[in-house]
Amino acid sequence: SQPCLVGSEMCIRDRVWGTDGFRAGVAAWIGERYPGARLDPEREIMVLNGSREGLFHAVMAAALDPKRAARRLVAMPNPFYPPYLASAIAAGKQPLLMPSSPATGFLPDLDALSPGTLDDCLAMFLCSPSNPEGAVASADYLDKAIRLARRHGFLLFADECYSEIYFGERPAGALGVAAATGSLDNVIVFNSLSKRSNLAGLRIGFVAGDRAFMATLATFRNVVCPQVPLPHQAVAEAAYADEAHVVE
Secondary structure, three states: OOOOOOOOHHHHHHHHHOOHHHHHHHHHHHHHHOOOOOOOOOOOEEEEOHHHHHHHHHHHHHOOOOOOOOOOEEEEEEOOOHHHHHHHHHOOOEEEEEEOOHHHOOOOOHHHOOHHHHHOEEEEEEEOOOOOOOOOOOHHHHHHHHHHHHHHOOEEEEEOOOOOOOOOOOOOOHHHHHHHOOOOOOEEEEEEHHHHOOOHHHOOEEEEEOHHHHHHHHHHHHHHOOOOOHHHHHHHHHHHOOOHHHHO
8 A cells, every 4th residue: 555644535445444455355255255245345345453343333333324323222142242232332222132042042033023123123233153152043044134134124233253163064154145135235244363363463354244334334433443554454464365274
């Protein structure tokens, strides 16, 4: 990247959306990991200071959309990753805890949510593979969640930080399932190199999906969030291009 003045278009692109190389590297990895998922690195992929940062700011950014701002609920599995709850509270929304117990297969029972409740949801967090339960959502489960999000107008925030820790078959992912429907509408996925490449200390990851939300998130992050250092993005670009260290 060339030097740039603070606030210039190039600076916003590289430090808020991410460098061209980083976003292209993530797009290539997604296309390999989820065949059929062909994302536009210009409008559908953004760098993060680790997935935690993106997950925390997600609800606040979503609440900026006038079409959804009046919605009161943010659904999340219980137990949950603390940033889900913190994000809802920071945005002034009401957390809706969805039990993830042996009785529900350690994933939220989507059928237990009434249409009225879903109509009042701003967003729903799902985590697969989940922490701490270790449950893996099937493609059918993710498809149901995506269709509910589109039918009722809420955003599906899929936390897939653990996607590369598995035995045998690769876990399904929301980007792959959404791509099979022909659209990424209402679907936003968060991932990072913390688990995939054992680079938790680097604090780098990505968010990808629904273009309208991504544009809103970019505006929000440009004002509120810390920028991602360019050297970190260069390291991440190299990491996403290599699978040998992941397998090892």
